[in-house]
Amino acid sequence: MTALTLQEKLAILSDAARYDASCASSGTAKRDSRDGKGLGSTDGNGICHSFTPDGRCVSLLKILMTNFCIFDCAYCVNRVSSNVQRARFTPEEVVELTLEFYRRNYIEGLFLSSGIIKSPDDTMRDMVRIVRTLRVEHDFRGYIHLKTIPGASPELVAEAGLHADRLSVNIELPTEASLAAFAPEKDPAEIRRHMADLRLRKEAASDTTLKGTPAPKFIPAGQSTQMIVGADPTDDATILKQSARLYGSYGLKRVYYSAFSPIPDATAKLPLVQPPLLREHRLYQADWLMRFYEFAPEEIASQGNLDLDLDPKLAWALQHRDRFPVDVQRADREMLLRVPGFGTKSVDRILRTRRHRTLRYDDLLRMGTTLKKARPFIALTDWSPGALTDHKDLRARFAPEPRQLSLF
Template identity: 50%
Template structure:
């Protein structure tokens, strides 16, 4: 067991890096009563705010002295590693001193489960309570909810924190039993449901009563490990979609499994699946902001996302009957389906076309990503021959781009038909 504060800080901050569910968007806690700190609605934890600032937080575990033996975790009970636990006062003083030195603007506090779930959650609550009430700290605070902790402790912490999260870790009960036998689906979903329902209730009360206290104002998040268990992408995204609908999560994070422990129970392919993680985030974006469903994102032949094509392009190539889309006539929902068009671009189009016909050059000025979109749209100033609408030609073109091969882009033409490049 480590003794010195410096040793504990170094170890516990290093151990915290495996938890990535620490975005802070959505909180607007302001300073008051001559306190210190100020939580921005833009976010913390090395996140970019809406005005371009990058702000940071202290991300640390309270303890790595875990009583659980989760196969995928560096802090599992059976691992022979140095252990350490920060006291409540050490964490409070550390946060305040780091803030005063302008190192941080907030705190992300997690912990291994030491002694038991309630004891761990109680200590974390005490940290947040002292920061808020005794030190008048109004900076951003994200606290991890401990599986199995009492709902009363979750509730008390929720009225002080900006965001809370409880990690699902694995997509199915079967994998949870195999790799984290001391955790249960019930202990994870119970606090998640409580936070989600109370968040909605507080939101409704605020419409009637201005002085309604804030409860987890930045919402809750969770994290799933990708590549430690055999679930396919379709199963992972089905769970993701259900979490958004049932528990009103702010965001689901995906973390490619890093082989920390050598254990035959782990379903590891031998390669850290960063690209798969990236594709899951892209698909998650489609679920949250682009009105896609999980079943639309996949085709019947494969339950994994395409390695070389982003999910929106993959869907478009499988549904060319909807394209080309007339930019000047399509609805907002139809515009969202165009590969390369983001939410801001679609909003600009809907707003601008009220006053004049949008041309290809005007789309460029709007910042639309036309490198991909040009094959799926109809707009004055752009012409692409029918042969370029062939799904296999387009698919090969996009895959070649993804693989960073030397294949040239299909050129636009004005006037006469162009011959296909040799690569096609």
């Protein structure tokens, strides 16, 4: 068999990494220095785009170290029984690619995951070697997100956390029953222990030592996880409750949702078609409500799946018409956050401004609120929703044409 070139490996292992939703394309315009103009690239094998909390777009080299795997997870295209072309980077090749892409201004960091080869410890040892080499030998200052391997020794995970900005371990499926059915080789208890250990180590790193010096930094960007949506019959209400438990128990920064994508030669237990991508989008919106808008998962979806026609905050408002219209001048922060079209920043501006004067409709416009959504749900000195609040076709008026929606 002819040995693969580095470029061929990159093509295979960057494509295999696309199933991990922890980095999503920003949708930026394609630019490439290979046309003879400028320096750097936003396109090409392995380059993905992710957003920081302050809104900056970051380009990352997103690859698997290998798509060989000893596990046979039914939903995974890289499972041991899958008939896909295999490839494997050496640690030195990953280091070389990262540094060369970085020097050419193609990327600002590395997102590294891997299939499991030989054992969790063997795989994790190679991944730690990569990040240690980048940080210690090459003084690499870029962002590093490392997918850790459940079952790997705590010592290896601890060392990984000293070099990576973020670590994550995927819970894969929303319930233990589904994981047992589709990935019996994976242990949910082991995954939870892994997450708990990361939380404890990060908390310990925030304390000062007995000598009064700061402890070594440990995953300053925190930990995250991912679950596949639509591979099993779990509904959105159960998924959101699981996410709330993960945030509360393990201090996760993000739970990522990945719509199941049908794979070749799949077991009959898996669905034949992909779930609507809009379902994944609605889950992200609901997740946003839990993290920033003080919603409990039971409020967003008490049972069943989220409404695909309306964003979850608007759906909640239409189900609780007795809470509206909200007096913007007097309502507390919690109720203002529940007004469709009001974001966290605009609510904070409202609270600051109304201490000094009475708010008017034009003030809300200047604050950046989406009044097209908010008008039926608010009352001001110079605005009353009137018949809008009782309009029988209010839901129909807000149900969008089929298109991608923004986060509120």
